[in-house]
Amino acid sequence: MNILILSAGTRNKIVQYFKKAINGKGNVIATDCSNLAPAIYDADKYYIVPRMTDNGYIDVIFDICKKESIDGVLSLIDPELSLLAENESKFNELGVKVIGSSYELCEMSLDKIEMFKWLTSHNYNCAKSYMDKEEFYNDLENGNISFPVFVKPARGSASISISKVYDKETVEILFAHDDGLMIQEFLDGQEIGADVYIDMISHEVVSIFTKKKIKMRAGETDKAVSFKEAKLFDLIERFVKESGFNAQIDIDIFEINGEYYISEVNPRFGGGYPHAYESGSDHMSLIVNNILGNANNKQIGNYRENTYMMKYNELKVIDGTK
Amino acid sequence: MNILILSAGTRNKIVQYFKKAINGKGNVIATDCSNLAPAIYDADKYYIVPRMTDNGYIDVIFDICKKESIDGVLSLIDPELSLLAENESKFNELGVKVIGSSYELCEMSLDKIEMFKWLTSHNYNCAKSYMDKEEFYNDLENGNISFPVFVKPARGSASISISKVYDKETVEILFAHDDGLMIQEFLDGQEIGADVYIDMISHEVVSIFTKKKIKMRAGETDKAVSFKEAKLFDLIERFVKESGFNAQIDIDIFEINGEYYISEVNPRFGGGYPHAYESGSDHMSLIVNNILGNANNKQIGNYRENTYMMKYNELKVIDGTK
Numbered sequence: 001m002n003i004l005i006l007s008a009g010t011r012n013k014i015v016q017y018f019k020k021a022i023n024g025k026g027n028v029i030a031t032d033c034s035n036l037a038p039a040i041y042d043a044d045k046y047y048i049v050p051r052m053t054d055n056g057y058i059d060v061i062f063d064i065c066k067k068e069s070i071d072g073v074l075s076l077i078d079p080e081l082s083l084l085a086e087n088e089s090k091f092n093e094l095g096v097k098v099i100g101s102s103y104e105l106c107e108m109s110l111d112k113i114e115m116f117k118w119l120t121s122h123n124y125n126c127a128k129s130y131m132d133k134e135e136f137y138n139d140l141e142n143g144n145i146s147f148p149v150f151v152k153p154a155r156g157s158a159s160i161s162i163s164k165v166y167d168k169e170t171v172e173i174l175f176a177h178d179d180g181l182m183i184q185e186f187l188d189g190q191e192i193g194a195d196v197y198i199d200m201i202s203h204e205v206v207s208i209f210t211k212k213k214i215k216m217r218a219g220e221t222d223k224a225v226s227f228k229e230a231k232l233f234d235l236i237e238r239f240v241k242e243s244g245f246n247a248q249i250d251i252d253i254f255e256i257n258g259e260y261y262i263s264e265v266n267p268r269f270g271g272g273y274p275h276a277y278e279s280g281s282d283h284m285s286l287i288v289n290n291i292l293g294n295a296n297n298k299q300i301g302n303y304r305e306n307t308y309m310m311k312y313n314e315l316k317v318i319d320g321t322k
Numbered sequence: 323m324n325i326l327i328l329s330a331g332t333r334n335k336i337v338q339y340f341k342k343a344i345n346g347k348g349n350v351i352a353t354d355c356s357n358l359a360p361a362i363y364d365a366d367k368y369y370i371v372p373r374m375t376d377n378g379y380i381d382v383i384f385d386i387c388k389k390e391s392i393d394g395v396l397s398l399i400d401p402e403l404s405l406l407a408e409n410e411s412k413f414n415e416l417g418v419k420v421i422g423s424s425y426e427l428c429e430m431s432l433d434k435i436e437m438f439k440w441l442t443s444h445n446y447n448c449a450k451s452y453m454d455k456e457e458f459y460n461d462l463e464n465g466n467i468s469f470p471v472f473v474k475p476a477r478g479s480a481s482i483s484i485s486k487v488y489d490k491e492t493v494e495i496l497f498a499h500d501d502g503l504m505i506q507e508f509l510d511g512q513e514i515g516a517d518v519y520i521d522m523i524s525h526e527v528v529s530i531f532t533k534k535k536i537k538m539r540a541g542e543t544d545k546a547v548s549f550k551e552a553k554l555f556d557l558i559e560r561f562v563k564e565s566g567f568n569a570q571i572d573i574d575i576f577e578i579n580g581e582y583y584i585s586e587v588n589p590r591f592g593g594g595y596p597h598a599y600e601s602g603s604d605h606m607s608l609i610v611n612n613i614l615g616n617a618n619n620k621q622i623g624n625y626r627e628n629t630y631m632m633k634y635n636e637l638k639v640i641d642g643t644k
Contacts, residue, residue, distance in 0.1 A: 010634040036536070036545050038632035214358070220635075223358050225642065271635070278639040306642040310360035312332040313542075313593070314636035317600040320547065320628040 001026035001288060002068055004096075006061065006075040006084075007052065008032050008039035012316070013274040014076060015042040021284035029068050031061070038316035052080050058087055065096050072291045074099040074248070074268070081106040081267055097200070097291055101246045101267040109265045113154050113182055122242055124235075125261040127254075128185040133175055136183045137168070145185055151175075154182040187263065189256035192232070193221065195269075195276040196249050197283045198240055201295040205237045207283060208300045209276035211309070221272045226279050226307045233300055235260050248273075248283055275309035323348035323610060324390055326418075328383065328397040328406075329374065330354050330361035334638070335596040336398060337364040343606035351390050353383070360638035374402050380409055387418050394613045396421040396570075396590070403428040403589055419522070419613055423568045423589040431587045435476050435504055444564055446557075447583040449507040449576075455497055458505045459490070467507055473497075476504040509585065511578035514554070515543060517591075517598040518571050519605045520562055523617040527559045529605060530622045531598035533631070543594045548601050548629045555622055557582050570595075570605055597631035 003018050005011075008030035018028045019042070030043035033051045040046035047064055050057050065073065073096050075084055084091070085103035092098075100106065108114045116129035128145050130136040131154060139145045151174045152162040161178075164186065165171055175181055191213040199206045210232055214223040236251065239262065250270030252263040269283075276283070280303035286296045325340050327333075330352035340350045341364070352365035355373045362368035369386055372379050387395065395418050397406055406413070407425035414420075422428065430436045438451035450467050452458040453476065461467045473496045474484040483500075486508065487493055497503055513535040521528045532554055536545040558573065561584065572592030574585040591605075598605070602625035608618045 010632070012634045013637070036630060036632050038634045274635075274637050275639065278637065304641060308358060308640050308642050310332070310358050310638045310640075311635050312334045312360045312638065313596075313633050315335070315596050315600065316632045316634065317597065318630050318632075319626060320630050 001072075001291060002070050003028050003287075003291075004061075004064060004068065004070045004073040005030045005039075005043070006073065007077040007080055008043070008046075009037045009076060010039060011076050011269070011271075012039045012042045012314070013277070014269050015039045017274075017277055017282070017284045019044070021282065021288045026071075027068065029064065029070065031064065041316050041318060052077075052083065058083065062090065062094060065091070065094050070094075070096050072097045072099050072287065076268060078110060078266065078268070082110075099200070099247045099287055101249070102244065105243065105245055106267055109267050110155050112152075112184065112264075115265065118243070119262055124239065125259055127187050127261065127263060130183040133171055133183060136171075140168075148186050150184040150186055151181055152184060153178070153180050155180065187254040187256060187261055189254040189261070191216070192253040192255055192260075193224065193270065193272050194232075194236055194251040194253060195273050195281060195283070196236060196240065196245075196251060197281075197286050197296075198246050198249070199286070199296050200247055200290040201293070203246070204298065205240050205300065206296045206298050207281055207286060207302070208233050208236050209279065209281040209303050210236075211272070211275055214308075220311075221309075222311050224272065224275055224309045226275065226303060226305055226309075228301050228305050232260055237300075247287070272309075275307070276303065278309070279303040279307045323394075323613060324392050325350050325609075325613075326383075326386060326390065326392040326395040327352045327361075327365070328395065329399040329402055330365065330368075331359050331398060332361060333398050333591070333593075334361045334364045334636070335599070336591050337361050339596075339599055339604070339606045340609075341366070343604065343610045348393075349390065351386065351392065353386065363638050363640060374399075374405065380405065384412065384416060387413070387416050392416075392418050394419045394421050394609065398590060400432060400588065400590070404432075421522070421569045421609055423571070424566065427565065427567055428589055431589050432477050434474075434506065434586075437587065440565070441584055446561065447581055449509050449583065449585060451507070452505040455493055455505060458493075470508050472506040472508055473503055474506060475500070475502050477502065509576040509578060509583055511576040511583070513538070514575040514577055514582075515546065515592065515594050515597075516554075516558055516573040516575060517595050517603060517605070518558060518562065518567075518573060519603075519608050519618075520568050520571070521608070521618050522569055522612040523615070525568070526620065527562050527622065528618045528620050529603055529608060529624070530555050530558050531601065531603040531625050532558075533594070533597055536630075542633075543631075544633050546594065546597055546631045548597065548625060548627055548631075550623050550627050554582055559622075569609070594631075597629070598625065600631070601625040601629045 027044040030040045030046045031049045084098050085106050088098045119126040148164050148166050151165050195209045197207040211224040211226045213221045250266040254261040349366040352362045352368045353371045406420050407428050410420045441448040470488050473487050517531045519529040533546040533548045535543045572588040576583040
């Protein structure tokens with residue numbers, strides 16, 4: 001069993017957990033376009049590859065798959081998820097399973113407006129979202145929304161270029177300076193993260209881990225606490241069934257007065273996944289099991305409740321060539 | 323040999339390194355005002371203490387020193403350094419060595435204008451700095467400085483509230499909104515970090531580690547590479563001799579066209595120290611040796627050159643009480 005992790009970056013824990021799941025019965029291979037990506041040094045073997053946007057990138061990945069007899073491939077960065085989905089049949093021809101969701105769902109996850117349309121048309125609570133500022137002004141007048149709101153790129157991640165806006169003038173200035181902006185309702189509630197595994201054989205949700213976020217820094221969760229709530233598990237199961245996501249996903253949710261609002265979906269291992277793993281939700285073993293041809297049993301909520309996660313800096317030091 | 327680390331926060335590596343240096347022949351005790359400070363869980367024992375600014379805080383620390391037979395105390399946060407220095411004689415009465423610099427030097431390190439005055443009066447290259455914007459406008463007219471410049475609080479840390487400013491109008495707006503701001507020349511060069519240990523017995527500089535910073539994020543160094551340069555070591559030795567800093571310090575330096583500019587001094591273990599340790603500059607052992615009453619031999623530049631440091635997220639997960 002050989003697993004290929006693309007764009008491993010600083011995600012050392014993901015590499016380490018896959019190595020544990022494989023337990024010496026195969027290799028974990030990692031790639032990155034930089035040799036200063038610490039996670040590659042935790043893999044059994046690594047390749048420095050071109051940038052994902054370079055011509056011929058995917059062929060380099062196919063070559064690695066052949067050479068290393070890869071059984072399953074996944075990526076840890078958003079822009080690469082659609083690329084893997086697009087090339088799924090070619091990977092399959094090489095005997096490689098793409099651990100991820102369909103092209104359409106990867107694309108929808110990147111586009112906050114498309115996601116908003118889908119969520120509202122399927123009756124999920126979510127933040128009101130507008131590409132058209134006149135439409136927003138109308139709702140403002142009708143009392144359907146109020147300041148503050150977020151102005152952000154419709155396609156974007158990691159809290160880049162997000163402004164919290166308190167008046168029309170600022171909306172006008174921001175829209176005059178940038179294209180592709182949207183206006184999003186400010187949800188003032190408890191932020192929640194869910195790490196979900198959808199079995200790649202049975203297509204059932206087999207594992208859900210949920211946590212309340214305690215402290216954020218630069219778009220990342222620094223501290224969080226795990227919890228369990230049947231109503232939230234039910235919502236997530238329904239959402240996955242109706243949307244069709246596959247394998248590992250990470251969902252950002254807000255809880256406001258006992259109601260859950262779906263904010264964002266990342267169809268990959270999120271930055272906060274290690275909390276799930278360390279609390280007992282080992283999704284790497286579920287993946288390995290799937291690749292071996294076995295469906296996993298449902299184990300929703302099968303983790304330690306009330307565990308507190310705190311991040312700190314670890315480092316990888318390598319000797320450079322003179 | 324028992325060491326007390328105050329305000330341990332997320333500095334797990336510092337706690338771990340002290341434990342290695344003591345090697346079972348004593349305890350490393352850590353404190354923090356929060357039980358979500360991951361570093362305390364790496365210590366042999368920890369105490370949750372009041373906030374540093376609360377009445378009676380220092381007495382709580384004295385009590386811990388007595389109860390745990392502490393031999394040496396240090397803090398990992400800036401505002402606490404002066405407090406330890408101020409209370410040095412009381413710590414000494416309890417048989418506790420304060421691992422740090424004098425009160426005056428701790429205070430000077432926190433004040434960018436005082437530091438600037440000291441550096442210029444001792445003929446060190448450094449960024450031109452102004453509390454008085456009219457003085458800055460004069461220098462601007464005389465061609466002694468040019469935009470862009472930084473506008474930042476004269477007392478502040480971790481890149482909080484720093485603006486890069488390109489025109490007079492913005493300087494005026496910022497100064498109208500905030501007190502205690504200063505204008506600082508923008509040094510456009512290679513950023514360098516130095517981790518320095520000044521022997522607490524011989525008062526000689528015994529260890530210097532220097533690195534070039536490669537990638538910064540939110541005021542922290544994410545990636546760096548170690549190097550050695552005799553001219554820089556000489557500058558640092560002269561600076562320490564003339565200023566009188568003691569024990570562990572961290573210096574931020576810029577290199578511009580072969581000249582070194584001193585930017586900032588933190589009289590404590592800096593966030594980037596683990597790179598020094600992992601490259602061979604073990605300052606924890608130097609501290610332990612000093613507390614045992616032994617002076618250390620000079621070992622300046624005694625570390626591996628060309629080591630690359632890359633940070634990644636590690637996590638501590640603890641089970642909360644129900």
